[in-house]
Amino acid sequence: MMISRRIMMGGLAALTAVPGCAGAPESSIRPPVRIGSSGASDALVARAGLSGEVAYAVADSRGTLIEGRDAALPPASTAKAMTALYALDRLGAGHRFQTLVMASGPVSGGVVQGDLWLVGGGDPSLDTDGLAAMAADLAARGVRGVTGRFYAYGGALPLIDRIDAGQPVHANYNATVSGLNLNFNRVYFSWGAGGGGASLDARSGRVVPPVTMARVRVVGRSSPVYTYSGGAGVDNWTVASSAVGRGGNRWLPVRQPDAYTAEVFRWLAAARGVSLPEPVVTRSAPQGAVLATRASVPLTEILRDMLKFSNNMTAEAVGLSASRQGSLAASGAAMSAWLAAKYGARMDLRDHSGLSGASRVAPSQMVAALARAQGDATGRYLRGLLKDEGLFDAAGVERLSDRVRIKAKTGTLNFTSALAGYVEAGGTERVFAIIAADLPRRAALAADEEARPVGGAAWTRGARILQSRLIENWVG
Numbered sequence: 001m002m003i004s005r006r007i008m009m010g011g012l013a014a015l016t017a018v019p020g021c022a023g024a025p026e027s028s029i030r031p032p033v034r035i036g037s038s039g040a041s042d043a044l045v046a047r048a049g050l051s052g053e054v055a056y057a058v059a060d061s062r063g064t065l066i067e068g069r070d071a072a073l074p075p076a077s078t079a080k081a082m083t084a085l086y087a088l089d090r091l092g093a094g095h096r097f098q099t100l101v102m103a104s105g106p107v108s109g110g111v112v113q114g115d116l117w118l119v120g121g122g123d124p125s126l127d128t129d130g131l132a133a134m135a136a137d138l139a140a141r142g143v144r145g146v147t148g149r150f151y152a153y154g155g156a157l158p159l160i161d162r163i164d165a166g167q168p169v170h171a172n173y174n175a176t177v178s179g180l181n182l183n184f185n186r187v188y189f190s191w192g193a194g195g196g197g198a199s200l201d202a203r204s205g206r207v208v209p210p211v212t213m214a215r216v217r218v219v220g221r222s223s224p225v226y227t228y229s230g231g232a233g234v235d236n237w238t239v240a241s242s243a244v245g246r247g248g249n250r251w252l253p254v255r256q257p258d259a260y261t262a263e264v265f266r267w268l269a270a271a272r273g274v275s276l277p278e279p280v281v282t283r284s285a286p287q288g289a290v291l292a293t294r295a296s297v298p299l300t301e302i303l304r305d306m307l308k309f310s311n312n313m314t315a316e317a318v319g320l321s322a323s324r325q326g327s328l329a330a331s332g333a334a335m336s337a338w339l340a341a342k343y344g345a346r347m348d349l350r351d352h353s354g355l356s357g358a359s360r361v362a363p364s365q366m367v368a369a370l371a372r373a374q375g376d377a378t379g380r381y382l383r384g385l386l387k388d389e390g391l392f393d394a395a396g397v398e399r400l401s402d403r404v405r406i407k408a409k410t411g412t413l414n415f416t417s418a419l420a421g422y423v424e425a426g427g428t429e430r431v432f433a434i435i436a437a438d439l440p441r442r443a444a445l446a447a448d449e450e451a452r453p454v455g456g457a458a459w460t461r462g463a464r465i466l467q468s469r470l471i472e473n474w475v476g
Helices: 007-017 042-049 076-091 129-141 255-269 299-309 314-321 328-343 362-375 377-386 439-443 457-476
Strands: 034-035 053-060 065-070 099-101 117-118 152-153 186-191 200-201 212-217 226-230 236-242 248-253 281-284 289-295 388-391 405-413 417-424 428-439
Touching: 042 053, 042 065, 053 362, 053 457, 065 362, 076 299, 076 314, 076 362, 076 405, 076 417, 076 428, 117 255, 117 388, 129 255, 129 289, 152 248, 152 255, 152 388, 186 212, 186 236, 186 255, 200 212, 200 328, 255 281, 281 314, 299 314, 299 377, 314 328, 362 377, 362 428, 417 457, 428 457
Parallel strands: 117 152, 152 281, 212 236
Antiparallel strands: 034 065, 053 065, 053 428, 099 117, 099 289, 186 200, 186 248, 226 236, 388 405, 405 417, 417 428
16 A cells, blocks of 8 residues: 555644653643632632643733733643744755765766765655655666765764654654655554564555565564564564554654665665665765755655654754754753744744653743744744644534634643644634643553553543633623
């Protein structure tokens, strides 16, 4: 079965719905502070009966605070809205990530007289179809082989093994990030009844290259469902036999994306008549002349998909590209400093996706950034990139409203639900942020509860219903 890029992203979005987050601080930076309330909002919070804390802030379109109850809580994926602002400012709306094929020597008689380099530029959107186009371009230049080595370079960004070390190693939303990325650093795992015929490939819309650097074995056990070990360019997975059933498929994360991308490119090149040796992964700077280039779509399109599908890997690659820092912690700190300098908004962000439960944001500060950003081109871009969100009814069913238009970013972790953005109804405009979190309940989760914690779905449904009632109250 071929997988389109949009289906691929949509599938990842489904997997990011309720990730856990172990090992994070489980207390607010400061206790809730009442900014000033009409009483109606607090009554809605009390009626919802959610465990934990609920913090919120709402301002008019000029950024004047109307009411709120502040507490510093994990922003979850609403942090991606801040990442979008940061990337637009630092990289520019029209920025395109470049992936290159370079040669250290001239091409003579169809053979590169030296080494060939596959050079990543941090593109989070590169897929197998894009890589196939590069292989076709290389063949079109008459290249058929090389005398030297085939290098894969991902040093444009630091290699981030996992966004959050406390998350399950097999979780797609907890991706690896490098300067050389492919298919959101995932490999397609399919199997038949009882785990027979298990295979791994790098499929996209048009081609299905097999993958050997990732390997999987079905073993006789009931738990854990997955184990992982890696090194020397190989990802080794085992899967519990009790989990394979009659057959199925899923995307597994790739923990060594440079080796993965190079193997797939080598296969695609061979299909075009270009013979390359086994790839060598390196962080040494590439050298030579450019033979083929693949430019991403403009940054605005990458950010629109990031916000729509809440893609964590994209957020981290974009944020690291903007900060040029060597770690997620340093990069999150750089973005936090930028938000303070640019918009006077004080946040403690530990990454760019919001996956880390260690990040802390007060709703008033999120509102400050969103409101003040409307005064510059960066913020106007953001409002257009945000997804239209609906209102939840009493049964927890979301429906887009003809009367109330919400442009916002959602955020969900276990026992944390956030929503931040803009709302307009009947000529009334508001900027808002709402975060609900039961941090003690999150802290009590065992590792095997993170995928589906008891009571988690009902708690999140209640939080989303409350968010809708608050928004309706704010726009009359």
